[in-house]
Amino acid sequence: xxxxxxxxxxxxxxxxxxxxxxxxxxxxxxxxxxxxxxxxxxxxxxxxxxxxxxxxxxxxxxxxxxxxxxxxxxxxxxxxxxxxxxxxxxxxxxxxxxxxxxxxxxxxxxxx
Amino acid sequence: xxxxxxxxxxxxxxxxxxxxxxxxxxxxxxxxxxxxxxxxxxxxxxxxxxxxxxxxxxxxxxxxxxxxxxxxxxxxxxxxxxxxxxxxxxxxxxxxxxxxxxxxxxxxxxxxxxxxxxxxxxxxxxxxxxxxxxxxxxxxxxxxxxxxxxxxxxxxxxxx
Numbered sequence: 001x002x003x004x005x006x007x008x009x010x011x012x013x014x015x016x017x018x019x020x021x022x023x024x025x026x027x028x029x030x031x032x033x034x035x036x037x038x039x040x041x042x043x044x045x046x047x048x049x050x051x052x053x054x055x056x057x058x059x060x061x062x063x064x065x066x067x068x069x070x071x072x073x074x075x076x077x078x079x080x081x082x083x084x085x086x087x088x089x090x091x092x093x094x095x096x097x098x099x100x101x102x103x104x105x106x107x108x109x110x111x112x
Numbered sequence: 113x114x115x116x117x118x119x120x121x122x123x124x125x126x127x128x129x130x131x132x133x134x135x136x137x138x139x140x141x142x143x144x145x146x147x148x149x150x151x152x153x154x155x156x157x158x159x160x161x162x163x164x165x166x167x168x169x170x171x172x173x174x175x176x177x178x179x180x181x182x183x184x185x186x187x188x189x190x191x192x193x194x195x196x197x198x199x200x201x202x203x204x205x206x207x208x209x210x211x212x213x214x215x216x217x218x219x220x221x222x223x224x225x226x227x228x229x230x231x232x233x234x235x236x237x238x239x240x241x242x243x244x245x246x247x248x249x250x251x252x253x254x255x256x257x258x259x260x261x262x263x264x265x266x267x268x269x270x271x272x
Contacts, residue, residue, distance in 0.1 A: 090156060092118050095132050097154035101144055102136035109140070 009076050012056035017041070018049050022072060025059060029071035126245050129236040138224040138231040142200030145222060145233075146170050156180050156188075165189075172197055176205065192217070200224060207237070214248050216240035 012018055021035055036046045050070055053059045057076045062069040119131045134141055144150045148166040155163050155178070165179035177191035189210040196204035203222040219238040224231050239245040 090158070091130060091132075093158035094155050095118060095134075097157050098141075098144055099134060101150060101153045102134055102140055105140045105144070105150075106136055 008056040009058065012052050012058055015049070015052075018053055021046070021049060021053065021070075022058065022077075025070060025072040029062065029069040031067040031069050035070065122245075122249070123236065124238075125242040126240070127236050127238050128245060128249060129234055131232060131234045133230055133232045135230055137229055138226040139200045141224050141231045141233060142203070145203065146199075151178075159183075161186075161188075170194060170197060192220075195219070214239065214244050216244060 013022075017039060020039070024030060024035060024038070032043050032046050032050065035050070036043045039046065050059065050061070053070075054061060058073055059070045060073055062071070117132075121129045121131070123129050144154065146168060148168050151166050151168070152163045155166075157163060159182070161180050161182040163178060164181040165177060167175075167177045169175050172194055174194050175191060176194065177189070179187060179189040181187055190207055191210075192206035192208055194203070194205045196202060201224050203220075205220050206217050207220050208217045217240065221236045221238070223234045223236075225234075226232075237248075239248065
């Protein structure tokens with residue numbers, strides 16, 4: 001995954017409304033009208049958020065000219081999760097393995 | 113046995129430091145950090161990833177190269193040069209990723225301190241600028257990102 005794409009993914013996720021929209025879309029596609037309902041926001045405001053999400057590749061919009069339903073795209077989310085988990089957990093996971101290895105080396109040393 | 117949690121601090125404006133205590137003498141910890149057959153057992157070994165290539169020329173000016181292989185043919189590679197080697201207490205090396213996710217080269221310093229048979233390892237990474245350091249911090253460790261990560265995890269769980 002390119003750093004640019006990660007940047008746009010995380011910038012898109014930095015906003016609580018956009019995260020709520022993604023959470024809503026996780027249960028199925030929805031039109032702008034449907035998405036605007038639970039939020040105290042105008043449809044143009046929701047449309048703006050959808051554009052940010054679309055640019056980040058997190059959603060796609062349907063071709064239906066009237067509804068243009070938004071749907072979640074799983075791949076960038078999965079990549080971002082993998083990358084974050086990778087960086088944050090890299091050392092913790094590594095060190096857990098190192099603990100085991102050191103126990104083994106100590107045992108070996110005690111035997112010799 | 114897990115004897116400590118990982119602590120992350122910022123000792124200067126261009127550095128990130130990680131501290132962790134291990135229940136072993138530092139000679140063993142130093143070996144684990146410098147011998148390829150031992151490094152392959154732990155460094156970056158996670159979630160289906162393995163340290164497939166591990167070349168270590170342990171002398172000042174000698175190079176090292178690590179290549180990790182993950183699921184679906186994914187690969188991550190980095191390398192550098194050893195600058196200072198004081199076994200079993202100090203190791204200084206440069207680091208640079210093949211497919212860099214931060215700009216420039218960084219300098220890694222590993223310091224091992226032994227007390228009552230336990231070893232505290234402090235790894236300090238010095239970046240070329242504060243901007244790069246901050247970008248690294250924000251990318252992986254800042255709270256906002258941790259929250260995003262939780263959200264992502266929930267989303268992915270709900271999509272599964």
